[in-house]
Amino acid sequence: MARIGVFVCHCGENIARTVDCARVAEALADHPGVEFSTDYKYMCSDPGQSLIKQSMKEHRLDGVVVASCSPHMHEKTFRKAVSAAGLNPFKCEMTNIREHCSWIHEDRAAATEKSTDLVRATVERVKYNQALSPITIPITPRALVIGGGIAGIQAALDIADAGREVVLVEKEPSIGGHMSQLSETFPTMDCSQCILTPRMVDVAQHPRITLHSFSEVDAVDGYIGNFDITIRKKARRVDEDLCNSCGACMQACPTRKIPSEFDAGLGTRTSIYVPFPQAVPNVPVIDEPNCLYLKSLARRRKSKKPARSRKPVCQRCVKACGPKAIDFQQEDRLVTEKVGAIVVATGYRLYDIGREQDEPGISGYGEYGYGKVPDVIDGLQFERLMSASGPTGGELRRPSDGKVPRHVVFLQCIGSRDPAKGMEYCSGICCMYTAKHVLLFKHKVHNGRATVFYMDIRAAGKGYDPFTRQAMEEPGVQYLRGRASELYRDGDVVRVLGVDTLSQEAVDIKADLVVLATAIRPQKGIQDLTRKLSVSVDHHGFMNEAHPKLRPVETATAGVFLAGACQAPRDIPDTVAMASAASSKVLALLSRDELEREPQVALVDTANCSGCFHCERACHYGAIEHEEIKDGQGRLIRVVARVNPGVCQGCGSCVAACLSNCIELQGYTDDQIFASIQAI
Amino acid sequence: MNIGYYPGCSVHATAREYEESLKAVASVLDLGLDEIPDWSCCGASSAHATNHLLGVALPARNLALAEAEEMTRVLAPCAACYGRLSNARFELGRDQALAREVGVVLRRPFRNSVQVVNVVEILQELLPRISQRTVRPLAGLKVASYYGCLLVRPSKVTGFDDPEAPTSMEQVVDATGAVSLQWNKRTTCCGAGLSLSRLGSVVRLGHAILNDARASGARAVVVACPMCHSNLDFRQAAINRSRQHGAPGRAGELPILYITQLVGLALGIAPSKLGLQRHFVSTRPLLERLLEQQGMEVA
Amino acid sequence: MDPTDEQRPILASQVLERVGRDPARCYQCGKCTAGCPMSAEMPIKVGQIMRLVQLDRRERIFRDSSIWLCLTCETCSARCPMDCEPATVLDALREMVVQRDPALLPVRIRAMHQAFLAQIRKNGRVFEMGLVMGYKVRSGALMDDMTTAPGLYARGKLALTPRKLRGIADVQRIFNACGAQVGSGVADSLRYLGSRR
């Protein structure tokens, strides 16, 4: 007969107000297998835990049920206490009678009855609980950082400075990310590049950082402590080791009218290019669709005719290059790296108001002309127009005719808080960057007028509110509360129809330039990466943290951490803080030689396994392995399934899929669950 | 191809030329129009604004009659009728309780199986045929396509084109050889709902629309709705007289054509068969210029 | 019943029940007012009406002409970021006035709807000359617009005699079954006008 102890917690008044805790304890006292049953004011307090330990000894308990709050709150607490008293921690279970009962019901009798039912079901379950011991796995003491924006740079430097090796993967030709495109940063107005570029150089020169630029993560295998990463190094067609960054190739390149990604389409570049002068690595890349030579090769391949003339098309860069670093034969290359932990820092992209959207459920702004109205730009374009390194050398000139705009209208919340467009969340940073834009504009165009349409000003960071106040109180600046209904081109101005909802005054503005504070979205193709990493995303595509409050940089996949805007819209200070937090989590993990894990994993009864491998198809983690059973002479008898406990996450899909009923999920066995159902 | 046809009250009176031109064009394009027998008024905004059930039941009666004739699609040339019929279909599709209630009121079997289409939609389907059978391309005629409200809004009810940046009318206009202009007031309301009771508003709204069309260089405005037509044609004299809303009409009168009239002209149908003589704003100068141009082209 | 229901302003709940659109979702961005073609003429703008619904200020809404100036052009609904469909909310408000307190309808609007529905009830279709006559008599706006009627006639655009439906009884039955109130007879309207003078 089992000897189970039941401990019913009052949680002060929280439970006791609606649940008669003494009656619950009483009802359970006579239940078969219950040796001891009591109630107490605060079970999680020191005296409460002592009560449990004491009773365990006194009554020689072999199972413990604590009826109190959610196990998400205190399961660890009570299992630790039970363990301290000498019992396997997995012999302790909780019943949630607070969140799932006392807080959601008013009828005392019904709540008491429900609590009793729930505790009884747990008691029945605990009878079948087995002693489990944690699993240990070895650790590779290196980290992978995906994304070389400010988040990835910070994380890589923190980890490498602490003495661990880092592999940094960046998909663009240079690290730096969006921060390198900004002119100034709020609320201190320091120059973005001035504070960022030294860090980029640190990354390039760090002995413990391996940088794979113009590369993407192709495949992720393995599990926490032991990931195998396949990285695709895209064909740069310039040898990184030979190139001396002289720039002669770019001087020689005849295609000069290609819209520059770095200048958000407002400036131009050549087809062999470095995105910006301070790029790291400062090695050019050849843009295949635009390079005359590569285009001619593609044409020839298409027409399948033998080359009429042997004369090479263009190839002026090859002639110009002293160290002979240009290699048109170069192709994508796969390299593999072993790491123990992964930091995802893939950042964001801006929402586009265009008619065509890359995701179902999201639509553009037809009322704002779907982005086809000239002189309507987004915030990143405005940054480039303001930046000393930008296409206008830091002079504000509007795209259509190069005139200096006198009246600029800023529209906030474009694609933010707009469920009708499929974009319901607040992008968090736009109030601040719009205030920054206003101040920058007033700084450059002294007699200019700025009108800002805002919905609410969200400026809760340190020094943020005074910053937005400064913008609002600036002469020539008018903040209007409301969304503009419509904008359209009228001659050489853009008409903006809106209303100030505080005064109910309608406004019809003739603007010279309109700047849209467009929303932040996860990077394109993020679903592809999250699938490889087994990380889940929310319905907007932002990656899910393990717990919104208590585990903000961890993911549900052990060993994978998050930094920056891949998790939610973030500004620079938050991003950097998050990157350092993720690094400290990585370092905590990599500071050990091996790793303990919760033992709630699946286990195959190999004697009964028929080898159908339905479980393998059900397992998303690839935790099912093939095990060969051999006889005494080493001859193969049959192949059965085996669960790799390091990879198994304990979802139980394999258990439900097993045709011969021979997989059990430890901690959630059929016996345990049926016992609960019986009792409920 | 044959299609069910719901004329609506206005095409038998103020919008007579709309039906005349529609029928003429349909015949050239081999589109058969099967009129719903004994159709009744859709209730327009009066039923809709005052009694929700009536606002659904009146259009539903007509859809039920069409269904009884085994029509799968019904063409409603009037944008207001199109809006009411589409709305009834939409609401009955999503609201089971309402569908039961309307069933009781109608006292006739109704499965809500009839689709409702507007004139632009059907012309869009027939684009290749229009291009093929165009004998008098309206080359050089600058046209502002005016959608108004009811063709494109509410978009979840009509499901037709983009409510903010539609393109269907321009596609039809382009098929006639005329030139579609970019302008800003294409989907701005003309105020038809208050046409009888509040002339001042109608004048103000019409003024803004006509001025924007003129500013874009339009020689004619094309519409697909009797309300829009009456507000911009019948009321144009009042609009042009008014000076309280900024500059008066910049270049005098601007003819308002039904899209079927425009297509009819391109198909070579005689202007009188298209009812072009029935307009308040004379279409004669426009027609003369067109003929002259074509004459010159021939020569 | 959800106990939180009782804490909601009653007008918002009534609107929600009638038309399935929840005015409580409105966060007052003003996009509806900004795009509304009638804003300039409305004493209470559409966005304000949404707010007053949230505040349960039915008197202010119902005693004002604004909801009757709505053109039902649906621009507000098309652009509302919260999908509140202000136009639909206004439909509900107008219907509430018609059903509960028709005396609050502005005379001309009431007259137009009456004339219109009376036409349909009587003939099954709208016969415009009759409509204009009916409206004039009901509204008292006897001379406006009369000058243009001959213009319409000359262009063959006005039929002077009504054409009746075969199935007119069918239509009339629908009216009765729906309990349509506004479309009362001319005599009734004259009485109504008389009482106002």
Place this chain on the structure above:
Amino acid sequence: MSNQAPSAARGPSADNATFEPRIVAFVCNWCTYTGADLAGTSRIQMASNVRILRLPCTGRIDPLFVMKAFERGADGIIVSGCHPGDCHYIVGNFHARRRFRVFRELLDFLGVDPERITFSWVSASEGGKWAQVVNDTTRRIREMGPMESWPRASTALDDDLHG
């Protein structure tokens, strides 16, 4: 274990006016369980007829659990997990969905009204939605009345399945 009979005041002859259904909810640990926790911390009041059983993932739910629950006197079942695409275990909820599509047909075949089972998606942030699922299901099952025929039918079935 015979003394663990359901404790609700309801016999086979209970009349529907006072009938309080017993409903068992199988929920995943990550989304719905946490969502139900949120309903609690937000103090959203709801019907007290539902008893939650926590599982790591809806993918772990064996249709036999549901049949067992009916056999033990449940009048209704809720199966609730993460939204499609949001599964903590990436695709566990898809496995569950696929399995239950087949299972529903089986129930129908056995004479159990599939309406007695609610399938829903409740995320960790949808406390209000969880309350709605609980209230709607309770209301519906109350209208349907007690589940009478199942225990008899199922004993035979149980033998078949386990035998």
